[in-house]
Amino acid sequence: MADNLSRKEIHFTDDMVKPLLETKFIKVYDLQYKEGKHYYNVTRKEKKDLTALQSDDEFKAGIPDAVSCYVILEFPDDEPRLLTFYEFRYPTGRYLLSIPAGLIDPADRATGDAVLSAARREIKEETGILVKDTDIFYTLNPMAFSSPGMTDESNALVCAVVRLDDKSALNHKGIEGSEKMEGFRLLSKQEALDIIKSGRDEFGNTFSLMTWSGLMYFVSDLWKN
Numbered sequence: 001m002a003d004n005l006s007r008k009e010i011h012f013t014d015d016m017v018k019p020l021l022e023t024k025f026i027k028v029y030d031l032q033y034k035e036g037k038h039y040y041n042v043t044r045k046e047k048k049d050l051t052a053l054q055s056d057d058e059f060k061a062g063i064p065d066a067v068s069c070y071v072i073l074e075f076p077d078d079e080p081r082l083l084t085f086y087e088f089r090y091p092t093g094r095y096l097l098s099i100p101a102g103l104i105d106p107a108d109r110a111t112g113d114a115v116l117s118a119a120r121r122e123i124k125e126e127t128g129i130l131v132k133d134t135d136i137f138y139t140l141n142p143m144a145f146s147s148p149g150m151t152d153e154s155n156a157l158v159c160a161v162v163r164l165d166d167k168s169a170l171n172h173k174g175i176e177g178s179e180k181m182e183g184f185r186l187l188s189k190q191e192a193l194d195i196i197k198s199g200r201d202e203f204g205n206t207f208s209l210m211t212w213s214g215l216m217y218f219v220s221d222l223w224k225n
Contacts, residue, residue: 010034012052019047042151051152063109064143064154067118068101070214071127072161072223073186081186082218083127084211085172088180095182097195097207099214100126101155115139119158125174126181129162136161140217146209155210159223192219 010033020040021028031039031052041052044065051059071083087098102122104114111117116139120131131137141157172181185202187195192215200206217223 008056014047014053017047017050017053043153045152062143063104063114064156066101066103066153066155067115067122068155068157068210068214069099069119069123070140070157070159070217070223071100071123071129072159072218073164074161075164075167079188081188082192082214083129083170084185084187084214085126086182086185088182089208090178094205095180096205097185097201097211098181099211101210102126104156115142115156115158119156119160123160125176126172126179127184128169128171128173129164131160131162135163136223157213159217161223187215187218189219 012031012033016032018030018032019027020030025044027043027045027047029041029043029047029050031041033039041050043050045051047053051062054062073081073083075081084097084099086095088094089096089098100119100123102118102125104118105121108114108117108121116137120137124130137160138158139156140159143154144157145152145154167186170184175181195201196212196215196219
């Protein structure tokens, strides 16, 4: 058994990483880990920022690329609800059950807590909710890789437990660019359990792993602790 699992068995150096595709929004790198052996990484990152080139200390101190948010709403006259909505996901060509999420911006990195800064901003833009100092708001996981066999991109997972008196305050007015969202689904614990058990939403469609993890965290009641 390895004596130090954080130690990289293959130490990538700059000359072992070759760019294959470089566009404004996406890049593909060839990680030549052995003579004649190649592995590919699809990412938004510049070469100098690739996780494969980081030291262990740089990796452990790294900031994720994006944030995904589990927003749990508490009401004066209703049971707690998990906030979800339908967002158009271009690679699938359809609306999928989703949670608030977005990329971490340079301005977030300058705040001292890039993850919570980005989470607060994305929640406000995508739902109209401003997370208050009196709300419960914390980072659940600092960096979860989306699919490390394909990309080094990562999401921090954040939980916000928000007291909301008026459901009509929910809106998508802050979305911009290519974002397209439709309606809100404020799921009860039983509704979330039903979706987890079936693996499908109310329309019979599947959804992202980040949404599944939000559903699981909500029904587990870990957010109450």
